[in-house]
Amino acid sequence: MREQPGQRHSIYHFDNITSAAPDTTRGAEGKMMKDMGKKKKVTAHPGPDEENTGILDFRSVFDSIPGLYIVLFPDKNFTIAWASKHYLAAFGKRMEEVKDRSLKEILNPAGHDYNKQPLLELHNALHWVVKNKQGYMLLQKYNQTKNANGVEELQVRHWEILAAPSFLKNGNVQYLIIRFTDAAAMIRSKEREEKQQQHTRALEELKRENMRRIKESKEQLEVLNVSLGKSIAELELANDELDAFCSSVSHDLHAPLRVISGYVNILLDEHSARLTKDAQKMLDRVFANASAMSRQIDDLLAFSRMGKESIKPAELNMTDIAKKSLGMVLAGKPASIKPRISLDKLLPANADRNMMGHVFTNLLSNAVKYSSKNKHPEIEIKSVALKGRTVYSVKDNGAGFDMKYADRLFGIFQRLHSKEEYEGTGLGLALVKRIITRHGGKVWAKSKPGRGAVFYFSLPASK
Template identity: 35%
Template sequence: MDVKKSFGIGLKLLIFTFLTLFILPGFSTYANNLNKKNILIINSYSEGLSWTKNESGGILDTLEEAGEMFDISVEYMDWKTYPSGENLKYLHNYMKYKYYQKKIDVIISTDDAALKFALDNREELFDSAPVVFCGVNPEGVKALTAGKGNITGVTEKVDAEGTIKAALGINPELKEIYVVFDNSESGISTWELINKAAAEVCPYIRLVPLNSGNYTAILNRAGDAGKDGIILMTTYYSDTDGNTVGFEKFTEMVCQVSKVPVYHLYEFGLGHGVAGGSMLSGRVQGELAGKMALRVLNGENISDIPVYMGKTTHFMFDYKVLDSFNIRTSLVPGESIIINSPYSVFRENKNFFISASIIIVLLSGFIIILLFYLSRINKIKRELADSNSELSQLYEELTASDEELRIQYDELTEMQKNLVQSETRYRQLYEKMLNGYVVFEPVLDRENKIQDIRFIEYNQSYLLQMKTSVSIGLGQTWTEVFGTVNRNQPIYLRVLLTGETEQFEAHDAKNNQFFLVNAFKLNENQIGVVFENITNYKSAIREIRKLNEELEERVQERTQELQSAVSQLESFTYTVSHDLKSPLRAVDSYIRIIMEDYGRTINRDAAGMLTSVRNISKEMMEMINKLLLYTIASRSELNFEEVNSEDLFLACFDEMKAAYPDRDIDLIIETGLPNVTADRILLKQVINNILSNAFKFTKGREKAQIRIGSALTEKEYTFYARDNGIGFDMSYSGKLYGIFQRLHTSDEFEGSGIGLVTIKKIIEKHGGRTWIEGTQGVGATIYFTIPYIEKNA
């Protein structure tokens, strides 16, 4: 049994080993072949061309470093040698035969001819494969890819400006640049770029084109370049006689005949006698294109991979050539790569010397530190013993502090919980608030001038307030969303610069909408803006303004009608009052004559009645005079002048005192009385009427007093005259300013009932107010105001 069991185990191990070594690798290889990606590299020029070799090498090395299995096919169009339609036809048939039944996953083209061939034939030959290009200048990319998609790549941008600046740094006295280029399309476009760069860098430099004639004539002209000039090489492959010369070979030939430094725009020129320059690297172009192709092969959409427009150049110089022209390496740009430098022990082992120096310094430092700490250790040993008791005490304090820390931890936990709740409430408020809220980020140009604003955040109410159905993506600019420039951009920039909140109205002319906008600074780059649609409010304002205008017109019309009626009424009152005085004077005269001529024959009752009639006539005459005064006060024009109110009160009081010589009454001025701007005559009438009332209603007092004072507010002076007379019941105060209205009979107190009405009329003509307060049995106070007018007004 043991033998059989051992045999079975051995057989199983043998089968497993066979499967592992022979069968399974076959299946693995087959599976890998099924998933292998096919890459086609199409080169515009021949394999022996250095530029093409560098580009293709950069692509292949990048694909190899990816560590994946690719089926890579490399083709060369040799377009420099065979730039003809027959060559294109041959290549078409050749590639149709070779790749017709092979699915190409990505095409990588180098230079213009390959890109054009790939785009023209990919639908027929390469199953519409995506194309990644390199070695094509921006103008060529624009022309070749117009109207075509599924393309990306690396643009070839020669740095003529950088090379010219480097040459000027080496030779500030430079006056002429001899430019070598052929008459191909790429050669002509390079010449135009150099013209433009030279004009921007140094307009006074003269450019001499070396492109006409055969290559022998060009070499002769290059050899004649003066000491204040340089030669700038571009690409030169064939001359006007059709002679083909390799890039590197012709570069060497030019450098051999030149008496001045030769600069180059392409990396392949280095090592063939050129001094250097800002050189375009074919290898860098190929590496970048290879990385883009890997992104496409890994499933990334080629339309999401933008065309690379950056620099693929770097400054490179040849030490031997610089030395032959006595040019110091310190004159070349600092980031330059210098080849053929003489051997230097320090330079070649620079890292070693630096590392050794650092190690020596560190070791010295460590020794000093060790000596220092040895002395410290002895001191620490002594201090440790002393600190033992302190540590014990500290431990007790820490134990006591543990409870405090726990309490603080609980408080911090509660604070964090409150912060989370606050954040939640803020977010709910932000999402539910009725006003629109949006966060903008200004888009500035190089001169920090605002060009646009970008949406960073907004709530749903913003769209409702804007009354728009457009879709706004975070990160989009206003112009991208609405197609127009936001006219409030300068305000937003001012808020960002000053930090001050601004409120303003904005108008959307397109949709005839109005918004109330509050803008405030959130941080150094963002602005918070609250929007409120006030279109309905503005419409209501317009309607109200229109109604107000109509109302003002109606009020003006009614006022004119009322003024006309009042004027007519005043004229009527004046005429009637004046005309009534004549018959009253006649009645008084007739009664006086009767009393003088027949007084003795008239019985006592008749004489009493005639006396009463005569007294009534006198009272009627007095009332008409007062009414005339009131009418005059109403109709008279104001003659404003500066009036000393204190002098006016004293003068009126003296006149009144003279009219009542038997009265014991005092005038007390409680405050200073100001100078006012008023009509002196009418103001005197007001003061006379006020003092007259005080004299009348204090006649029952043994010691009568009138107290005068004033106060100044922002707009007016307020005067008061308080007496200690009989006063009145305030419930009847409404009658006091009516014509002929009295609270006492004429038997009790003399008067016509027009004095207060006249006061009110005159004060109102001055723009002031008047009112009266009183307490029965205590006294009354009359108030009036005069507007404050500055002297220079």
């Protein structure tokens, strides 16, 4: 019991708690107050052992509700009038330790600085409740000392604090009823929710960033595509122009060459009697060179055609094609340079017949040519299936070459041997490469000088 200025407060004045609160219809707190009014009706009749004081009613109501309740006087310090059973149990206190103490003493007994601000906020809120005669709810964080196994331990506790006024008949606030609810779980779920939201936001940000990058890449790709398209168009144009140039030059060159060869022939046939031996020799050289040039032009034309001609794929018996090419290559060759041939049954291919003929003819003519100085020339033609491709090979035991020039072999007019050693224009392998590349395959070679060479080409395996 405690004397307040101008009013005598008593915890036992439960009879005075009325439902005549100024505004009980507003908000959750209002509802709470309304409910409390109702409870008054339920417990308005004191038990037989309680001499009609109302103590049983008041205590039993708050003690039976599973919540941590304290009842405060609406004075300056908010003095504790009473604490519920569950409140005392939760804080390990006896009623005497709580009663008549100020709110500050029980919420911040150790006087932590940390608690000062929330305490001030709570005080302000309670003043507001008293002034406005309405309930109020707030979420607060206090540092509290816990006695765990004899050791003082500081812990942060989150409370949801609900403050509701009870009224005297004249409408003045008589008590403030405070309910503490542990808000840790709520805070945790809030934190979880916040984390989840952060996570979602981060994911969305990532998604946006990815979309932005994709868009950027797409734009870059489009720019690249446009410039690639341009380059391809330019290249095609250049190729076409080159091919047109090649064929027109070839045709144009053929005619004067024919005239040169024709006149040289006439000179040699009909006027040889009047020519000195040296002059005859010179004319022979002119004729040979004109013929070589004519061949070169033919090769260039073939090379140019091979780049333009459309591929007519067919199921090919590659053994037959290799045999035919071999026949052509060896035709007219002196028996002395005819090599020993080993031709396996080759795997079939799906490719252009005419073009594959050119490939074998060029590889075999090289093999024959560059092994012609070997006393026992040998040529081996094979095929093997490898990871969805078929690899064909032509091997000889001829002059070979240095692998450091291996890349050059397949370029136009690239030769590793001199014309004096082995005649040729240096177009054969360039043609092979052009054909095989157009078929989606590859060409490569292995060799050592004086130890022969193997030339390989691969094609997508025929199904």
